[in-house]
Amino acid sequence: DEVVKLFEEKFLLIHIITTNVDDAHKLFTVLNDRGMTLTEGELLKAYTIGLCDNSTQCIAQISSDWDIILQHPPKKVSDFLRWIIIMISGENVTTSSVLQKYKESYFPEKTSPIDISNKVKFMRICVERLQYISEGEWPYDESHVTTNWHKGKLDLLIRKLKHTHAMPVLLAASFTHEKEFQNLVNETCKFFIRYKAISALHASIFSSLYPALAQEIHQLKDRFTIKLVYPKFNEILCSKDPDNNYFITGIRNLRYQRKGDNKLLKCLLVTIEENWQWLNSGSTSCESRLKLEDKTRVFDFNNTTLEHLYPYSVGENEREENVEKIKNTIGNIVILDMTRNTKNDDKSFSQKKDNFINTGIGIHQYILEKTEWNEQDINELTERYIGYACKVFSFK
Structure with missing residues (x-):
């Protein structure tokens, strides 16, 4: 009696009848037996299995593949499914329309159980690759082709x-x-x-x-x-x-930040250096740029530093006010390995100049031609960088 009374007082059973599968799925998106919303992956799993009638072998394979897909966190699964259907459909698909897009474009109702099984298997393969790619990891097996x-x-x-x-x-x-x-x-x-x-x-x-x-x-x-x-x-x-106006303006507006990662400055200067041979080859084609790009050196972001040619910190007696205003712009900066940068510290240009000898970095040859470093030199290097960048970051 106590048990019956407990059920009568504490539980409420609601019986809702739907007339078609679509209505049932809409209902499941609101509530399920856990009182939580179902994810697109869970709904698609139910939908694909539901299309297979009594094909036991196909259902077993589909369930197994979905279990592998759904073992990832829900947010990742949602992203993975959206990226896959975008690739398949060739259309931009919003998060809210992923489920409907799969049902319309990939799993129409008359799809055979074998086809459904093959398609879910392909999705599982895609998810396995996306797990690597989304973490910035290489999706191929180790080979001599990739460095x-x-x-x-x-x-x-x-x-x-x-x-x-x-x-x-x-x-x-x-x-x-x-x-x-x-x-x-x-x-x-x-x-x-x-x-x-x-x-x-x-x-x-x-x-x-x-x-x-x-x-x-x-x-x-x-x-x-x-x-x-x-x-x-x-x-x-x-x-x-x-006319490259946005790009040129963006380059001019780049600023070194002492407590920042200076990611864009490094990206720009490293890419120019990697394509130094191509820039000096006289070639203009994208294909030759790919062939000549220096892939032998890996510029690690943590160990590749930015060196100020006019020092970042200058004593009062050596300050040049007109240069102070532009010392953090790209025209006063070159990439340099951490060891040489540390040796340079805040030395003047003439004191640090020898540390640019035999670095293997192309722009340093230009720097070595200078006897001093002033406002005009900064402006000249800025224009030089802009010219290089407009060539390297083009696709004509």
């Missing part, structure tokens, strides 16, 4: 620059030849650094550019080459910044 330089570019793009808009494109490219994946990561780094990070142009362009590009790469698979991407990047730059 730490290539891996560093992916880490830069995803973890440091946090350019997750590109995830559907990177996912699609991970099914192509590894060499083309390398090229895509590298050139997408350049495009993002120029277009968004430095030029500060609106990110909405990624929502129209990347979905269609991801779908095209996905359909081409091993037939994809980086040549497909260049005209697309170039078209956007010609449309949004035809």
Whole structure:
């Protein structure tokens, strides 16, 4: 009697009848037996199994693949599913419309159990790759083709620059030849650094550019080459910044910050250095730039420092007020390894100049030609950097 009384007083049973599967799914998005909202992944799992009737073998495989997918945190699963359907559909899909898009484009009601099983298996493979890529980790097995330089570019793009808009494109490219994946990561780094990070142009362009590009790469698979991407990047730059004005202004506005990571300054100067041979080769093509790019040195962000040519801290007797105002601009800065930078400390230009000998860094040859470092020299180096950057960060 006490047990019956407890149930009568403490529990409420609601019986709701739905007439179709869609209504049932809508109901499940509101409540389930745990009193929590169901995720897109859980709903898709139920939906795909529901389409399989009594095909026991297919249901077992589908359930197994979904279990692997759903072992990741819900937020990650939500992102993964959205990036996958963007790649497949070629359309920008919002978080709220992911479930409906899968049902319309990928799992229509008349899909056979075998096809559903194969499609869920492909999703599981995509999730496994996205788990690597989203952490900035290389999605291919170890090979002699890929070096730490290539891996560093992916880490830069995803973890440091946090350019997750590109995830559907990177996912699609991970099914192509590894060499083309390398090229895509590298050139997408350049495009993002120029277009968004430095030029500060609106990110909405990624929502129209990347979905269609991801779908095209996905359909081409091993037939994809980086040549497909260049005209697309170039078209956007010609449309949004035809005279390089936004890019040039962005470069001029870069400032060294003593307590900052100075990420954009390092990105710009390191990329120029990596392409130093190409800049001095007389070639202008993107293909030759890729071939000549120096991939033998990995500029670790933590150990690559920024050196002030006119010192950051200057004694009162040596201060030049006109230079003090511009000492943190790009024209007064070069990249330098940590050991040499530490030796330079806050020495004057003439005292530190010998530390730029035999560094292997191209711009240092220009610095060694100078006998002093003043406002005019800073302005000249600024223009030189701008000229280099407009060549290196182009896709013509």
